[in-house]
Amino acid sequence: MSLQRRLMLYLAVCAPLVWALAFAFSLDRTRHEVDELFDTELIRLARQLQASVASPSVAQAPPPVRPSRDAGSADLRDLAVAVWDAQGRLLANDREGAQLRRLPAASGFVEDTIGGERWRVYYLQAADSSRQVAAGQKAAERDEVVSGLVLSQLVPWLLMLPVLLAAMAWGVRRALSPLNTLSRQLAQRRADDLAPLPARSVPAELRPLVTAMDGLFSRISELLARERRFTADAAHELRTPIAFLRMQWDVLRQLQGPQRQLAEAKFEGGLDRLERLVTQLLTLSRADAADAARLTTEVDWRAAVEQVVNDVLPLLRRRRIELACEWPPADRPALPLLGDTEWVAALLRNLVDNAARYAPQGSTVTLRMQRGSIEVENEAPGAAPETLSQLGARFTRPAGQQESGSGLGVSIARRIAEVHGLALEYDSEAPGRVRAVLRHR
Known part of the structure; x- marks a missing residue:
């Protein structure tokens, strides 16, 4: 797999994971802020209702408060208020308030289930315990607000995802273009071209690689120079003993008696010299290639x-x-x-x-x-x-x-x-x- 595809794969996998974490965090914070806002309104409503009840002694509960026709977009079925006296008689309520349960010992927020739905109810006791006020709200209302806020942020991001992936692909290609340029330069080089690479035009991340390659080119150049010098010197030095042996062989074939023995001795000496020269050449070649490490x-x-x-x-x-x-x-x-x-x-x-x-x-x-x-x-x-x-x-x-x-x-x-x-x-x-x-x- 190419480096570009690997980077794109990492981005394609990591970006949704990061978005999922951001979505979870945003959902948690949004829910916290919405709960804080509506809890504050419930507390204010309960306090205002307690203050508005003038007399705790009422024979029977008044009729439910009916909302006006001009209620805008409000859904009053999601809210409920009720007031009870110390004997548990209902003093005041709205249309949904009759569903609220009186909890004499309750004070503060209570999660309750009414009519098969979850409610969040705030109970407020009067200072003299003569009255108890309850203000409640359906949990579904809060969930709707939270989902609306989060989706309003999430949908644009999802719609922009293809554009973002295209931008990341373009950025990855642009970032890797120096590497591709370097690869093309190396592919187009001749086998004997060991000149240093231009290090100034490459990014800082690639300079160590270019420097290492230049060092490799330099060592290869020195090695080739030694090999050429060794080959030239070996060819030059081997020419003399070989010519000498050929001449001695021609002389040896024509001689007899003591002169032949002398020629054989010279021929043997030439062979010894040639053997010594070849041995030294091989030793020198191995010594040049030795590695101190x-x-x-x-x-x-x-x-x-x-x-x-x-x-x-x-x-x-x-x-x-x-x-x-x-x-x-x-x-x-x-x-x-x-x-x-x-x-x-x-x-x-x-x-x-x-x-x-x-x-x-x-x-x-x-x-x-x-x-x-x-x-x-x-x-x-x-x-x-x-x-x-x-x-x-x-x-x-x-x-x-x-x-x-x-x-x-x-x-x-x-x-x-x-x-x-x-x-x-x-x-x-x-x-x-x-x-x-x-x-x-």
Whole structure:
């Protein structure tokens, strides 16, 4: 169901309910005011009648008072008055007064049934108890007045109901027109149009939605830009090892003997490089898509370091590098962190791998697990500041490197560190040392 139909349904249901409550309240107040008005008239009539009776001693009741012919629209059958003396003799009455019952102990208003009809009668006792006056009125008369007053207000409202519903429908459509306009704008957009929506022209209630959508468009735009950059870089970087392997394969098919063995070794090295490049590309792609909001588990640094040692052990043996791992005291755990242990292991593996590849053969790489930071240090010659500033640029490697690589290790490490709220810094202040430092931002 659309929002417009839902609003119209709510209004169509709620409006009659509100009117019913208003009608009940109006009926109650009208009845109260009518009762108050007629009760006041009955009291005044009873007092005037008591004052007009000159002598309480009358042998027999006078004839009933007959109304004049010119009575207008009045219905005197709905009113009745009567006067009795202390002995219960009827002193005075009108045409309907003979129906009233004398209640010697009554004083004030009494609800009574006379001739099958409800009456409201006011009894007034004289100060010396010599006379009792009664003034009564049919309840139907009051009900007629109440219904007439209420219906005179209700009928115009009922007649105006279609007009009111049409006005509400028009108002709902006008109120929802900005939402419909926004929907049309989004429906007419091209798939690659991620420009922000105009927030000034929308109502205040829709601005949070427009702001959230603009944020979504911005994140999608950044994601698409990363994907395009990743695709272009991957295509560019994969072209070289594939061309190298094709050339080595052509050479390998034509060689025999020792030369063939050398070509096979180069071909195998090319396959290793291609495998490493593809692995790093996949890791980088996953790191770009990582979500920091899902990292809610305490990182197990010992498990991560154990995995790193197993992964880089072949490289350490080939280059005769010794890996030294320094841990803080048992009561001071290393760098408390919420994250993914597998991702953290990939981060450390890239740092240790780079440190081992670019350290002199037979040297030492040190991994320091500290309370406030983690450091990876090798014994490589100090690097220039401009070289350190370029670390982390994708597919960028310092000139003069003998070890194979694709220039993605530091990029992967920086991205994983960023997702975990860590800062990765490089320095070469110590002579003959290059150090990578991880710490909280």
